[in-house]
Amino acid sequence: MSEKPTYIQLEQKVKKLEKEVAKRNSAAKKNNNLSEFPVENPNPVLRITNYGIVLYANNSAKPLMDLWKCKAGEPLPHYWRKLSMDVSGSKLIKYAVIECEERVFSLTFAPIQNTDYINVYGFDITEHKKAEDALREYALNLKEAQSIARLGRWEHNLLNNHLEWSDTVFEIFEIDSRKFGASYKTFLNAVHPDDREYVNQAYIESVKNKSRYGIEHRLLMKDGRIKWLSEICRTDYDHSGQAIRSVGIVQDITERKQIENAQMFLLQCGLPATGEDFFKSLARYLSETLAMDYVYINRLSEDGLSAHTVAVYSDGKYDDNVSYLINNTPCGDVVGKTICCFQKKVRFLFPHDKLLQEIKAESYVRTTLWSADGKPIGLIAVIGRRPLADTKLAESLLKLVAIRASGEIERRQADKELRESEEKYRLLFENITQGFALHEIILDESGKPADYRIISVNPAFTMLTGIKPENIIGKTIKQVMPKLEQYWLDTYGKVAATSAPVLYENYSKELGKYFEAWIISPQKGQFAIMFSDITERKLMSQAIQKANNELELRVKERTSELLISNKRLEHEIEEHRKADKSLRTALSEINKLKEQIEAENIYLRREIKTKFQFADIIGESDSIKRVLYQVEQVAPTDMTVLVLGETGTGKELISNAIHNMSSRKDRSIIVVNCAALPSNLIESELFGREKGAFTGADTKQIGRFEIANGSTLCLDEIGELPLDMQAKLLRAIQHGKFERLGSSKTIQADVRIVATTNRNLEEEVRNGR
Known part of the structure; x- marks a missing residue:
C-alpha cells in the first residue's frame, strides 16, 4: 500500500499544476487569432460565435460536445450561450470549470479582436482538483503542517456562540489579541466590503446544507492594503442533525494571488500591449499592486554606466522618460545581481542620490533585466515613501515580471535593428x-x-x-x-x-x-x-592597348635624344634656379634695409628738430655723482633699465647717457613719449602695422621696436601705458619677438630698453592701476 502524501507534497503538486494551467492559458491567449486549429490537438479547442453557435470543434472536444448534446452549427446550452454573450459584450477573457466523464476541464473563453468569434480552450485539471480536495481534507487534521504553512485555525461553538481564534488568525487579521476578542463581527469587519455578503452566505449555506466549503476572499486592512485569504470550513452535527460546532482553517494567500494576478496581467496584456504601452501598463500595475509611489523601468546603456527610462509612473500618473548615471544610486548596487531590496531608510544609505532625497524615499526594490545571453540590459525599480510591508512578495513579483520585461526590451531592440537593416538594404538595393x-x-x-x-x-x-x-x-x-x-x-x-x-x-x-x-x-x-x-571600360582598354603599342615604338626612337636633351636641360635649369634664388635673397635684403633706413631717416629728422640744446649733464652734487656712477655701471650691459624721477629732472638725459656709453652708441637712440601717444595708436607706433590693418591705415608703417633693432629704445613715461599694452610689451622685452598689426609673421629684434617714469610703480601695482 502506497504511503499517503504529506501536506507539503500535496501543496507542491497543486502549485505545479497551477503553473501548468497558467502556462496553457497563456498559450491559448497567444493563439486566439489563429484561423485554424490542429485536429489532433490533445486539448479541447472550439470556435463559437458571440451567440454561442459552435463553428468548429477539434477531436479532443468530442466529450464536451457529447455532454452539451450539440454538434458543429448548433447552439451551446443556455448557460454557456449566456457566458459567450458576456465575453463578446465585455471583450474580456472569462474562465469556467466543467465536469465531464469523471474528468474536470478548465475552459478559457477568449474573444478574437475585431471579429464576432470566440476561441474556447479546454485544459484537463482533473488531477489538480483531486489534489486540491485532498489538500483541503488533509489540512484540517495536521497541526504541525498548519504551523509550517502559517495556517490559522478557528472554532465556533454554535450552541453558546463562542468563537476562538489561533494566534495565527490574529496575526493574519493584524488584530491585537490583548485588546480585541474573537468575534464573528470582528471577522466580518475585516473582510473586504465587496466580499462580506459572499463570505457570510457561503458559511450560512454550508451550515444549512451540511457541507464543507472552501472559499477565497479579500481582507481590507486599516492602511488600505488588500490581503487574500483562503478559508476551509466544516460543521459538526449532533445525532439529531443540529449544528453544534464549526471548525475552519484560514491561510494568507496574498503572495500567491499577487503572482496569479501578475500572470493574468502578463497574459492579458501580452498580445495587444507591446513596446511603450506594455511598459506603461507594467509600471502602473506594479505601483498599484505593491502600494508603492514610484516605478521606473529602465534600459541600460551598452557600457552599463547609465540608464534611460522606458516608463515612469509616479504618484498615480505617467512622467516623461529621463536618462541618468547610475553611480552612487541603488541602481549601481543591483546591476549584475538578480534583485536587491531595501525595506526602509534607503535614502540614508544613498545620501548622494538626489532623487531619493527629493521624494523622501523610504523603501526600494529593484531587479535586473537580463538578455537571453546573460547580459544585463535593463532594470525595474519600485520606490515607496513608507517601509515595504512584504519584501518576499515584492521580490517574487518583480522576478516574475522581469522575464517578460526582458523579452520586451530585447524585442524592441531587435525590431529597431531589423527596421534599420531593412531600410539600409532597401536603399542599397534600389540605389x-x-x-x-x-x-x-x-x-x-x-x-x-x-x-x-x-x-x-x-x-x-x-x-x-x-x-x-x-x-x-x-x-x-x-x-x-x-x-x-x-x-x-x-x-x-x-x-x-x-x-x-x-x-x-x-x-x-x-x-x-x-x-x-x-x-x-x-x-x-x-x-x-x-x-x-563594362563596355566603355573594355573599349577604352582596347584603345589604350593599341595606342600603347604605337607609343612604345616612338618612345624607343626618341629615348636616346631625350636623354641627352634632358641632361642639358637639367643643368641649365639648375643654374637658373641658383641665380634666381640668389637674386631673390639679395632683393629681399635690400628691401628690408631700405625700409629700415627710410624709417630711421624720418625718425632722425624729427629728432634733430627737437634736439636738446645741452648735450652734457652738468652737476657736482653727490646725488649727481652717484647717478653718473650708476650710469657707468649699467651702460656696458644689455639689461633693461628703469629711470625714476620727477618731471623735468633730466630722465631723458640719463637715458641718452646710458646709450652713449653702451656698445650700441654707433646707432641713434629711439625715444617714444608714451604719455603723448593716443591709446589706440600705441601698438602700431611700437610694433608697426601692415597696410589696411585698421581703418585709416593706408600705408605700411615700421614700428619703433623694428627701427631700434641693434640700438636702444627709450620708453619715456612708461607708467602712462594702458594695462592691456603692458603684456604685449613684456613679451617683446623678454623674447625680442613681436608682430606688426595686421600680420601673423613674427619679427625678431635686438633692442635694449631704457624706460623712464615719474610714478611710483610699486604703489601703482598694489593699487591695481
Whole structure:
C-alpha cells in the first residue's frame, strides 16, 4: 500500500499544476487569432460565435460536445450561450470549470479582436482538483503542517456562540489579541466590503446544507492594503442533525494571488500591449499592486554606466522618460545581481542620490533585466515613501515580471535593428549602380535543380538591360533565355548549393555590351547575379592597348635624344634656379634695409628738430655723482633699465647717457613719449602695422621696436601705458619677438630698453592701476 502524501507534497503538486494551467492559458491567449486549429490537438479547442453557435470543434472536444448534446452549427446550452454573450459584450477573457466523464476541464473563453468569434480552450485539471480536495481534507487534521504553512485555525461553538481564534488568525487579521476578542463581527469587519455578503452566505449555506466549503476572499486592512485569504470550513452535527460546532482553517494567500494576478496581467496584456504601452501598463500595475509611489523601468546603456527610462509612473500618473548615471544610486548596487531590496531608510544609505532625497524615499526594490545571453540590459525599480510591508512578495513579483520585461526590451531592440537593416538594404538595393537579379531553385522529382525562377530585380537591372521587371519576375530562366547553355544552368545550381561565388566577364550580342558579373548565394536554395556594364571600360582598354603599342615604338626612337636633351636641360635649369634664388635673397635684403633706413631717416629728422640744446649733464652734487656712477655701471650691459624721477629732472638725459656709453652708441637712440601717444595708436607706433590693418591705415608703417633693432629704445613715461599694452610689451622685452598689426609673421629684434617714469610703480601695482 502506497504511503499517503504529506501536506507539503500535496501543496507542491497543486502549485505545479497551477503553473501548468497558467502556462496553457497563456498559450491559448497567444493563439486566439489563429484561423485554424490542429485536429489532433490533445486539448479541447472550439470556435463559437458571440451567440454561442459552435463553428468548429477539434477531436479532443468530442466529450464536451457529447455532454452539451450539440454538434458543429448548433447552439451551446443556455448557460454557456449566456457566458459567450458576456465575453463578446465585455471583450474580456472569462474562465469556467466543467465536469465531464469523471474528468474536470478548465475552459478559457477568449474573444478574437475585431471579429464576432470566440476561441474556447479546454485544459484537463482533473488531477489538480483531486489534489486540491485532498489538500483541503488533509489540512484540517495536521497541526504541525498548519504551523509550517502559517495556517490559522478557528472554532465556533454554535450552541453558546463562542468563537476562538489561533494566534495565527490574529496575526493574519493584524488584530491585537490583548485588546480585541474573537468575534464573528470582528471577522466580518475585516473582510473586504465587496466580499462580506459572499463570505457570510457561503458559511450560512454550508451550515444549512451540511457541507464543507472552501472559499477565497479579500481582507481590507486599516492602511488600505488588500490581503487574500483562503478559508476551509466544516460543521459538526449532533445525532439529531443540529449544528453544534464549526471548525475552519484560514491561510494568507496574498503572495500567491499577487503572482496569479501578475500572470493574468502578463497574459492579458501580452498580445495587444507591446513596446511603450506594455511598459506603461507594467509600471502602473506594479505601483498599484505593491502600494508603492514610484516605478521606473529602465534600459541600460551598452557600457552599463547609465540608464534611460522606458516608463515612469509616479504618484498615480505617467512622467516623461529621463536618462541618468547610475553611480552612487541603488541602481549601481543591483546591476549584475538578480534583485536587491531595501525595506526602509534607503535614502540614508544613498545620501548622494538626489532623487531619493527629493521624494523622501523610504523603501526600494529593484531587479535586473537580463538578455537571453546573460547580459544585463535593463532594470525595474519600485520606490515607496513608507517601509515595504512584504519584501518576499515584492521580490517574487518583480522576478516574475522581469522575464517578460526582458523579452520586451530585447524585442524592441531587435525590431529597431531589423527596421534599420531593412531600410539600409532597401536603399542599397534600389540605389546601387550594379544590376541585381535574385533567383530561386526549382527542383525536379529527383530533387535536382531543373530551372530557376526570377523573384526580384532592382532598378539598375532595368536600366542596364532595358527589361522591365513585370516582364520577367515570376518567370524561369529557361522561359526568358531558352538558348542558354547548360554550363550556366549547372553553374547557377552549384553556387546555390555551395554558396561559393563565381566571377566572370561576358559579351551580350543582343545588347552589344560587355558585362562583369558575380554569381552569389544570399541563402541556401537561391542565387543572385550582380553585374556591371563594362563596355566603355573594355573599349577604352582596347584603345589604350593599341595606342600603347604605337607609343612604345616612338618612345624607343626618341629615348636616346631625350636623354641627352634632358641632361642639358637639367643643368641649365639648375643654374637658373641658383641665380634666381640668389637674386631673390639679395632683393629681399635690400628691401628690408631700405625700409629700415627710410624709417630711421624720418625718425632722425624729427629728432634733430627737437634736439636738446645741452648735450652734457652738468652737476657736482653727490646725488649727481652717484647717478653718473650708476650710469657707468649699467651702460656696458644689455639689461633693461628703469629711470625714476620727477618731471623735468633730466630722465631723458640719463637715458641718452646710458646709450652713449653702451656698445650700441654707433646707432641713434629711439625715444617714444608714451604719455603723448593716443591709446589706440600705441601698438602700431611700437610694433608697426601692415597696410589696411585698421581703418585709416593706408600705408605700411615700421614700428619703433623694428627701427631700434641693434640700438636702444627709450620708453619715456612708461607708467602712462594702458594695462592691456603692458603684456604685449613684456613679451617683446623678454623674447625680442613681436608682430606688426595686421600680420601673423613674427619679427625678431635686438633692442635694449631704457624706460623712464615719474610714478611710483610699486604703489601703482598694489593699487591695481
